Every structure is written in structure tokens, then in C-alpha cells.
Amino acid sequence: MLAPPAVALDLGLxxxxxxxxxxxxxxxxxxPVGEHTDLDALRRLAADCDVVTFDHEHVPxxxxxxxEAEGFAVRPGSAALVHAQDKVxxxxxxxxxxVPCPRWTTVRDAAxxxxxxxxxxxxxxxxxxxxxxxGKGVLVVRDLDAASDWLARGEVLLAEEAVPxxxxxxxxxxxSPMGQAAAWPVVxxxxxxxxxxxxxxxxxxxxxxxxxxxxxxxxxxxxxxxRHRRHGGxxxxxxxxxxxxxxxxxxRPHNSGHWTIEGSVTSQFEQHLRAVLDxxxxxxxxxxxxxxxxxxxxGDYPDLYSTYPHLLAHDPALKVHLYGKTVRPxxxxxxxxxxxxxLDDLRARAATQPTSSREW
Amino acid sequence: MLAPPAVALDLGLxxxxxxxxxxxxxxxxxxPVGEHTDLDALRRLAADCDVVTFDHEHVPxxxxxxxEAEGFAVRPGSAALVHAQDKVxxxxxxxxxxVPCPRWTTVRDAAxxxxxxxxxxxxxxxxxxxxxxxGKGVLVVRDLDAASDWLARGEVLLAEEAVPxxxxxxxxxxxSPMGQAAAWPVVxxxxxxxxxxxxxxxxxxxxxxxxxxxxxxxxxxxxxxxRHRRHGGxxxxxxxxxxxxxxxxxxRPHNSGHWTIEGSVTSQFEQHLRAVLDxxxxxxxxxxxxxxxxxxxxGDYPDLYSTYPHLLAHDPALKVHLYGKTVRPxxxxxxxxxxxxxLDDLRARAATQPTSSREW
Numbered sequence: 001m002l003a004p005p006a007v008a009l010d011l012g013l014x015x016x017x018x019x020x021x022x023x024x025x026x027x028x029x030x031x032p033v034g035e036h037t038d039l040d041a042l043r044r045l046a047a048d049c050d051v052v053t054f055d056h057e058h059v060p061x062x063x064x065x066x067x068e069a070e071g072f073a074v075r076p077g078s079a080a081l082v083h084a085q086d087k088v089x090x091x092x093x094x095x096x097x098x099v100p101c102p103r104w105t106t107v108r109d110a111a112x113x114x115x116x117x118x119x120x121x122x123x124x125x126x127x128x129x130x131x132x133x134x135g136k137g138v139l140v141v142r143d144l145d146a147a148s149d150w151l152a153r154g155e156v157l158l159a160e161e162a163v164p165x166x167x168x169x170x171x172x173x174x175x176s177p178m179g180q181a182a183a184w185p186v187v188x189x190x191x192x193x194x195x196x197x198x199x200x201x202x203x204x205x206x207x208x209x210x211x212x213x214x215x216x217x218x219x220x221x222x223x224x225x226x227r228h229r230r231h232g233g234x235x236x237x238x239x240x241x242x243x244x245x246x247x248x249x250x251x252r253p254h255n256s257g258h259w260t261i262e263g264s265v266t267s268q269f270e271q272h273l274r275a276v277l278d279x280x281x282x283x284x285x286x287x288x289x290x291x292x293x294x295x296x297x298x299g300d301y302p303d304l305y306s307t308y309p310h311l312l313a314h315d316p317a318l319k320v321h322l323y324g325k326t327v328r329p330x331x332x333x334x335x336x337x338x339x340x341x342x343l344d345d346l347r348a349r350a351a352t353q354p355t356s357s358r359e360w
Numbered sequence: 361m362l363a364p365p366a367v368a369l370d371l372g373l374x375x376x377x378x379x380x381x382x383x384x385x386x387x388x389x390x391x392p393v394g395e396h397t398d399l400d401a402l403r404r405l406a407a408d409c410d411v412v413t414f415d416h417e418h419v420p421x422x423x424x425x426x427x428e429a430e431g432f433a434v435r436p437g438s439a440a441l442v443h444a445q446d447k448v449x450x451x452x453x454x455x456x457x458x459v460p461c462p463r464w465t466t467v468r469d470a471a472x473x474x475x476x477x478x479x480x481x482x483x484x485x486x487x488x489x490x491x492x493x494x495g496k497g498v499l500v501v502r503d504l505d506a507a508s509d510w511l512a513r514g515e516v517l518l519a520e521e522a523v524p525x526x527x528x529x530x531x532x533x534x535x536s537p538m539g540q541a542a543a544w545p546v547v548x549x550x551x552x553x554x555x556x557x558x559x560x561x562x563x564x565x566x567x568x569x570x571x572x573x574x575x576x577x578x579x580x581x582x583x584x585x586x587r588h589r590r591h592g593g594x595x596x597x598x599x600x601x602x603x604x605x606x607x608x609x610x611x612r613p614h615n616s617g618h619w620t621i622e623g624s625v626t627s628q629f630e631q632h633l634r635a636v637l638d639x640x641x642x643x644x645x646x647x648x649x650x651x652x653x654x655x656x657x658x659g660d661y662p663d664l665y666s667t668y669p670h671l672l673a674h675d676p677a678l679k680v681h682l683y684g685k686t687v688r689p690x691x692x693x694x695x696x697x698x699x700x701x702x703l704d705d706l707r708a709r710a711a712t713q714p715t716s717s718r719e720w
Contacts, residue, residue, distance in 0.1 A: 003367050007363055012386070027367045029391070031389070285677070309640060312639055321369075
């Protein structure tokens with residue numbers, strides 16, 4: 001999704017692709033094949049670029065540090081990215097900055113977990129510090145027994161209180177190396193089985209004070225002096241009573257910002273390119289009163305393309321984005337976006353999915 | 361500009377590119393190099409595609425006929441495309457259909473031109489039937505002497521009366537093989553030295569009856585039974601008194617429709633892909649009250665990129681499209697688009713050009 005704005009802005013994109021037929025390689029002419037864990041592959045890519053950036057957080061921190069030591073421009077830099085890579089480092093830093101967090105600790109054994117649960121109560125949310133996404137690497141446990149498999153690994157886990165949130169919000173901000181910052185309206189994200197299925201922009205009936213303080217916190221973290229500035233989404237949970245806690249920061253274009261492709265004057269993808277290249281940032285105003293984005297998840301019907309014309313015919317105003325991925329049940333294989341004035345209507349239209357035979 | 365919607369819709373684009381570093385080859389991974397006049401190159405491309413289409417009209421008609429005879433899907437087909445390739449064929453057909461045209465004839469010599477001028481008056485507009493664009497292949501002559509060079513070639517020329525138009529309009533419509541049709545709002549195009557420099561969508565203060573009849577004529581031509589349906593822009597000139605004549609039809613995405621990328625729910629490029637693949641057409645409604653597109657013309661300042669950040673900084677809401685072309689004075693090397701409620705403001709902002717050192 002970085003390719004279309006790169007075309008418009010005439011920016012020469014190169015992408016390190018895990019296979020010749022990976023999604024990105026199908027749409028970017030210069031897509032050398034290599035693993036993101038292979039420092040030599042990263043180095044060869046960097047040597048051909050003015051700036052290196054990411055579409056996920058899983059590039060090893062030490063590889064990023066090596067590239068930086070060799071003089072390559074890595075944005076966001078390793079010192080910032082580690083906060084999106086390691087959830088314990090992230091919690092330590094957010095807490096030190098005074099950003100609202102759920103109560104948390106690190107645990108290594110049953111005694112540690114029991115002590116934490118005695119303080120915050122069951123259930124407790126366990127997270128692996130690295131590697132999780134879309135509900136993976138997260139386990140909600142109601143007692144010690146439920147945690148036994150994870151604790152048996154003997155690794156450090158992040159333990160967080162289970163926050164009784166009323167809904168989940170996402171704040172998307174961009175900040176460029178020269179310090180310019182921009183924020184989009186705060187959106188509501190709807191999760192189903194731990195996977196984001198729907199985003200409503202802006203978040204309906206959101207208290208203005210809460211929106212302002214969540215945005216302020218996101219901009220503050222993004223612009224923290226002494227660290228690399230960075231661009232990214234920031235998920236947070238709205239609590240009863242109008243407060244919030246920060247859930248998980250990301251430092252790249254994020255699923256919660258896909259609505260901006262059509263819904264905002266500047267999409268998060270164009271903005272990411274502008275930000276990492278230190279170009280002036282674009283206008284983040286919405287183009288419509290409401291925009292609803294729904295993820296297309298792989299369903300029980302592996303042949304996406306026989307239902308695809310029906311989806312286009314069903315709603316000529318739906319903007320369809322398909323990622324060229326193999327259909328697997330539950331996998332994010334695309335998204336649809338629709339904008340307008342009637343939120344209930346838009347949500348119903350965005351919810352029409354092309355992947356299930358039962359829909360047609 | 362077809363590449364971004366092809367990415368979104370997960371359509372595999374291949375482009376026959378005149379050079380490995382041509383604009384299209386920089387953004388489409390599968391871009392074999394070849395000339396559009398080389399039938400073997402066209403055949404190899406077609407063999408790798410479900411449908412073949414065009415971004416200009418200069419592919420020889422006989423090559424298209426050969427591809428069709430070999431069973432390849434060519435859209436629009438040669439029988440339709442010839443009307444955009446040959447201006448005499450186009451005038452004959454439009455006249456037969458009863459579509460308003462300026463008075464016209466074909467001339468071969470001074471006697472023929474003199475007889476036509478005696479009927480319609482000087483000046484007369486001479487056009488080469490094939491190969492013209494952006495004012496090339498068009499000559500406005502005020503007397504026989506001015507036409508002597510062109511007449512000396514001994515080739516058939518199209519002669520048209522010089523219509524005293526008040527402004528130029530463009531009607532963009534799409535029609536798919538199964539017969540679905542869609543039209544965008546009629547726009548005004550502003551020409552400078554024969555080159556389109558600005559497009560205002562919708563055309564300001566346009567008489568509703570004129571808009572309806574111009575759109576109806578465009579849809580009728582696009583959907584004429586017995587011919588291939590096709591997609592394309594249609595330029596026409598508005599005459600005093602609320603009538604119009606059709607100027608030049610095109611059968612591909614057109615400069616007068618670039619505003620649709622941000623200004624309409626479905627861009628002309630996405631629609632072209634949908635139309636030639638016989639997918640359901642998309643919604644053509646505007647996303648804003650006004651959208652203004654201005655072409656970026658090569659100026660006296662060959663280094664576009666040193667002024668580019670200034671342009672982005674100057675107006676964060678301006679959508680900038682650069683085509684990756686070498687800067688030459690007067691060449692269309694990109695365009696900018698801006699949408700909003702205040703037309704005068706939008707026109708002033710769109711007119712800011714990044715190519716002249718004097719602007720900064």
C-alpha cells in the first residue's frame with residue numbers, strides 16, 4: 001500500500017521481499033528477494049536506497065543498529081523501533097514518560113504471576129515481549145493453571161491487568177525527522193477474536209477532552225526529544241469515566257489507518273513516505289463526515305475472485321483493496337472502505353464480505 | 361496512473377514499455393520493452409494478458425485487427441478505436457449519428473479549402489487525420505497562403521469551421537462490454553497555447569440542459585449498438601446560446617479526467633480497468649463540491665526536485681502527481697489536484713507550479 005503514493009510522488013521504491021511472488025513484489029518493480037533476518041540482504045537493499053523503513057517490526061534490533069553504524073539512514077531508528085519490538089521496553093518507557101498504562105510487571109514464574117494477580121486481580125493478560133500480532137503472543141489467564149504452559153518456557157513475560165475497557169481507540173500520528181507533526185482524527189477499532197475487523201473514523205460520540213489527551217500523548221511519545229522521531233499508530237483503550245490507557249504503539253502504517261487511503265486528504269502511506277524522507281507532511285483532514293473500513297478476512301470460500309464481481313456490483317461506492325495473498329480462514333487478505341454521512345448505513349455496507357459463499 | 365488502482369484491485373498489470381526506464385516501467389514490475397508499432401511485441405504482450413488496452417491511440421489499426429483476428433481481447437476494439445485514431449472517420453461517424461459537430465469537410469488542395477472557406481468563412485481549422493495531440497497536427501489558417509505548406513504535402517486534411525466557442529467542456533463516460541454505463545459530472549477545461557492547463561470539476565455555472573445533452577451524446581456514442589463499447593473522454597465546445605459541438609473524442613483515460621483520482625469516488629483509471637475487464641463499474645460521484653486539477657508543465661528550471669519540497673510545504677492539501685519524465689519546457693510532467701468549497705481559492709492554489717525558479 002506504499003506503492004500507489006510512491007507512484008504519485010515519483011519516489012523510487014525498493015522492497016526486500018520474502019519471495020518473488022510475495023504481494024509487494026507483484027507491484028514494486030525493484031523487489032530483491034531476501035529475509036528480513038539476513039543482515040547482508042538488508043545491507044544490499046540499504047546500499048540502493050536513501051532511506052530504509054519497515055512494514056513490520058520484526059527486523060532484528062541488532063541488524064538495524066549495524067545498518068546505522070554503517071551510516072545508512074534507518075527511519076524510524078533502532079532506538080525508537082525497539083519500543084514497538086519489545087513490549088517490556090515499551091511499558092518501561094511509557095511509564096517513565098507518565099503516559100497512562102494498565103498496571104503491569106514482568107513475570108518469570110508462578111510466584112511472580114500470583115503476586116501480581118493478588119495486586120490487580122484475575123484475569124491477567126500475559127504477553128510475549130516480542131513477535132506478537134493480531135492476538136498472537138497474547139494470553140488472557142483466569143488462574144495460575146491457565147498460565148502453566150507459558151510459564152514453563154522459563155522466559156520473561158509481560159503481565160498486564162485486564163483493563164475493563166468500554167471500547168478501543170486508535171490514534172495515528174506522523175512526525176518527521178525535522179520535527180513536523182500531524183495527527184488524524186481519533187478512530188474506533190472493533191476487534192473480533194483479537195483481530196481488528198472494523199475501523200470507524202472518527203470514533204463516534206468521543207469526548208473531545210479524551211480525544212485531545214489521547215492525541216497529545218501520541219504526539220508526545222512520537223516526538224520525544226533524544227530519541228528518533230517516528231511515525232505510527234497508537235492503539236489505546238477507552239475506560240469508563242473518560243480516561244484511557246495506551247495499549248500497543250506501532251511505528252509504521254497500521255491497519256487502524258487504512259481508512260485514510262480514501263477517507264483523508266493524505267493517506268497514512270503517503271504520510272509515511274513523506275515522514276521518512278523528511279518531506280513536508282500532508283493534510284490529515286477527513287474527506288467525509290464518516291469513513292468505515294472493514295478488513296476482508298479469509299473465509300470458508302477459497303476462491304475469492306468468483307465473488308469479487310458480485311461485491312463490486314453490490315455497492316459501486318465501496319473501495320475494494322485486495323492484497324494478493326492466498327486465502328486462509330481468518331487471514332487479513334484485503335479491506336474495503338466506504339465514506340458518507342449515515343454511519344449505520346456505512347457500517348452495514350462495509351460489513352459485506354466477499355469471502356464467504358454464504359453471503360451470496 | 362493505471363498502476364495504483366490495479367494494486368488496490370489486485371489486478372496483474374503488464375505494460376509494453378518503449379524503454380526500460382520509461383515512466384510506466386518504473387512502477388509496473390512486468391513491463392516488457394517494445395514498440396507499439398511492432399506487431400510481434402504486441403502479440404507477445406497480448407499472449408500474457410486476458411485483455412489488452414491502450415494509453416494512447418497510436419497503435420496501428422491493422423495491428424489491432426491482426427490481434428483480434430488471432431483471438432485476443434482488445435478493448436476498445438479496432439472498429440471503435442479507429443474513430444479516435446482518424447479524425448475524418450470520427451467526423452463521418454458523429455455526423456451520421458446526428459451528434460453536433462462543427463461544419464467540416466476533407467480537403468486536398470487549395471481549391472477545396474477555398475470552397476470550404478467560402479461556405480464557413482475564415483479562419484479555418486486544419487487537422488491531420490492521424491497522430492495529433494496537444495495542439496500538434498492542428499493549424500488555424502486565416503487565408504490560403506497560411507495553408508500552403510500543409511497543402512503542399514498532397515495528403516487529405518480535415519477542415520473544420522473555427523467555432524466561436526465560449527469555453528471548452530469535457531464529458532467523461534465509461535461503458536463496459538456488458539453494456540453498463542457511467543458518467544462523471546461535466547467539467548470545464550482551460551487551454552493555454554493549445555495545451556490543457558486546468559480542469560474545473562464540475563464546470564461552473566453550467567446550464568443543466570447543456571450538461572444533460574452533452575452527457576447523453578457521449579453515452580450514446582460510447583454505447584452505439586453494433587460497435588465495440590468503449591471508455592473515454594469526450595471534449596466538446598460550448599457555444600453561445602447553450603448549444604455545443606463535439607470536438608475530439610478519446611477512448612482512454614484522459615487528462616481532463618485526472619481530477620477523478622481524488623475528486624471522485626471512482627477514478628477514471630480504476631473505471632478503465634473495471635470497464636475493459638467487464639467488471640461492474642464504480643460510483644462516479646464527486647467527493648467534494650469543487651475539484652481543480654492543474655497540469656505541471658516543464659518550465660525553465662530543469663531540476664524539479666529542488667522545488668518539490670517547497671510545493672509540498674506551501675500547501676499540505678495539494679495532491680501532487682509527478683510522472684517521472686524528463687523536464688522539457690511545456691511538457692506535461694505531472695499534475696496537482698485540490699478539492700474544497702471555495703473555487704477561486706482552489707484555482708489559485710492549483711496554479712502554483714513547481715517547475716519555474718521564479719515561483720520561489
